[in-house]
Amino acid sequence: MINNNKLLGEKFAHEFNKKYGIITYSGTLAIEVALSNLGLIKGDKVLVLSEVCYSIVNTILKLDLIPVIVNSKNGLYLTDEDVDNILSKQSINCILLVHQYGILNKINLEKYKNYGIKIIEDVAQAWNIGSDGYKIGEHSDIIVTSFGKTKPLSYGIGGGIFFNDKSIFKTMDYCDNESRENKNILLSYVYPLCEKINYDDLKLIADNIVFEQRMNSERYKNFFTKYTKIKYIESNDNNVWHRFPIWIEDEKLYNYIINKLSCTELEYQLPHEIELSKLKRNKNCIHYNYCLQSKRIILLRTRNINIDKQIKILERLLVI
Numbered sequence: 001m002i003n004n005n006k007l008l009g010e011k012f013a014h015e016f017n018k019k020y021g022i023i024t025y026s027g028t029l030a031i032e033v034a035l036s037n038l039g040l041i042k043g044d045k046v047l048v049l050s051e052v053c054y055s056i057v058n059t060i061l062k063l064d065l066i067p068v069i070v071n072s073k074n075g076l077y078l079t080d081e082d083v084d085n086i087l088s089k090q091s092i093n094c095i096l097l098v099h100q101y102g103i104l105n106k107i108n109l110e111k112y113k114n115y116g117i118k119i120i121e122d123v124a125q126a127w128n129i130g131s132d133g134y135k136i137g138e139h140s141d142i143i144v145t146s147f148g149k150t151k152p153l154s155y156g157i158g159g160g161i162f163f164n165d166k167s168i169f170k171t172m173d174y175c176d177n178e179s180r181e182n183k184n185i186l187l188s189y190v191y192p193l194c195e196k197i198n199y200d201d202l203k204l205i206a207d208n209i210v211f212e213q214r215m216n217s218e219r220y221k222n223f224f225t226k227y228t229k230i231k232y233i234e235s236n237d238n239n240v241w242h243r244f245p246i247w248i249e250d251e252k253l254y255n256y257i258i259n260k261l262s263c264t265e266l267e268y269q270l271p272h273e274i275e276l277s278k279l280k281r282n283k284n285c286i287h288y289n290y291c292l293q294s295k296r297i298i299l300l301r302t303r304n305i306n307i308d309k310q311i312k313i314l315e316r317l318l319v320i
Contacts, residue, residue, distance in 0.1 A: 023159075056096065101125060104129055119140040152210055223315075268298055269301070
């Protein structure tokens, strides 16, 4: 089982520019493994975007670390400006960079690594993401992902952690006698049924999902070019578009659309920033809000949809 896990982990690791990997019970547990292996100590600060699953922040709190939660200026993804604003106010020990909605957080990781900041990249919603000047995993210490059914790597259960430091292997419990007798074991989160995961099949599923999401996002882009009050991300980055975000600059137009959406079948969601009240030990969190227009963002679904129907609904909504 140990060899099967390491072999499968290594195959995925190469996809993320890392050498080794371990398949874990979940993506959240992969984050716990990652944070536990970076030499962080109690009270160290971990910067994380507000647009992430609350379980990520609860994992940071569980390890007696301090989450520094940032509402980015654009409302969706981190930029160097966001990170530099934080660093001008306080020190950071780790950046947990979640490529939320399959949108690349293209920040200068090499610069922050030179500051002594540890870097974890969460690619659960991003597969085959990147740009000409940015390779996933190239400058991060550890990559983590999830195999949840809503993710591109849609196995339905489990997650993974990918790295170059072989010492991480020694901190894992592989559900055997040798591991159980090792006093240095940190966690027992290796996924024991990893031999049931077929790498080629899972990779093909991810490729097909990402292809669909990108094709549908191109349709959205082409549609919105005629609306000057609606903005979208214009870049050459190889985004995955787990959700396609639009920014409504005119507040009246935004309120009009939101009021009408309840009467349509448009598949969308609104930004879901972390609610501090739902976090364990939320008083230990530090929160910065730089976002001025996050309430004016609408996230359009890109997967398992009828894109023609989606666009027809949008055409009706935008005739005012």
